[in-house]
Amino acid sequence: MGALVGKTALVTGASRGIGRGIARRLAQEDALVAVHYGGNETAVQRTLDLIAQEGGRAFAVRAELGVPGDVESLYARLEDELARQGAGPEIDILVNNAGISGSARIHEVTPELFDRLFAVNTRSLLFLVQRGLKNLRDGGRIINVSSASTRVAYPESVVYSMTKGALNTFTLALAKELGPRGITVNAVSPGFVETDMNAEKRTTPENRAALAAWSVFNRVGLPSDIAEIVAFLAADASRWITGQCLDASGGSRL
Template sequence: MDTLGGKTALVTGASRGIGRGIARRLAQKGALVAVHYGGNEAAARETLDLIDRDGGRAFAVRAELGVSDGVEGLYAQFEGELAERGEGPEFDILVNNAGISGSARIHEVTPELFDRLFAVNTRSLVFLVQRALKNLRDGGRIINVSSAATRIAYPESVVYSMTKGALNTFTLALAKELGERGITVNAVSPGFVETDMNAARRATPEAEARLAAWSVFNRLGRPTDIADIVAFLASDASRWITGQCIDASGGSHL
């Protein structure tokens, strides 16, 4: 179904993993999708090829997040690409998926790790949204990709968990702030998903089985599992949902 026909979406961190799954699903639903990536041009090109193969429309924008000019650089490219397609700078859906991980227990945390994780996962997200509000249409959608680590204690990645906790608080405040414009703001919290980010944690069949056992379905999540939830939140069917953090962990540690 063409539930997002006529809509334009920006998905950050869309070259691989969950972000790629989200970009593909939004394009399948009819949206024109901007595929943001930080440095892996080959992976971004593969995402575009997959979307084209599906019959969708997409283009890539490259920008490093967590640096001083990253956000403005992203939107400059985004607006330029839209103009080349005869589109104005306005858009409808912002999916904040870009993020980095960093496994470290409290005694292993360094100032460099702390600053890097918060710069990319939290600080850049705030200013991505701030800048987006100049162009995001009334009635638009902001969807933040959080983590089940905000519900399930995961001391192995304490700072990463903290960045996602901040994201959830931001989601709640922003939903109230933007209600007058009809913009909904929600977060989605995956558990362990079959992506490159979790490759080291599932390096052996035994390790993968342990992670799968977290879910009541006894399997790892797939990018499509998360993408379908995001597509729902991006659609008009979710119009009465805002300020929520939707657990997308397959019932992990219920």
């Protein structure tokens, strides 16, 4: 049996990239995984198929984030799907991975870009956690996917970096707030990872080499690199870790 047998996890933004890797890894540890996605039916079906092929259990939950009613819609559908699975409305693990990027230096930032990134990456996350505390069992886990751009200056995406800085502060405050319930709250900060989000930065061997050079291991990260860390934080072995932001950038810019 896996380390998460009998546990239920919700992973937001799990149809592709890092989120898909996390969903697969938690399912490999025998968690029942709710795979949240915004609307890409092909991508989410691929995630579900991979989990099934690996002997795991998962189901999809569709909800667009950053729009009115997003959080209530997500949890209503989550609870309906859990009931169909013969499970209660409770969850044990909440992984806040959903997010959008937006490359823009300070002179390129628009109010529309600022509002959109904060709506999805920060506002939705806060209220998703607030509402989710009704479902999250005592002793549960909240894991937020942040970014190494909170440690290493990355002016190419200044607003995106700001949203992740807010997430780190939220992680710290929430860890203290939820300590009495035995809930741990931590963040994981990837560097460059092979996902659709940065695919345009890897279009040539030269560009790929430049990204790889950020890490002391001279390679671009894989979703599985991040998923392994999240799986550890989701398990009982991490019970004495909370309020932390774990750098998962492969030693970028040390």
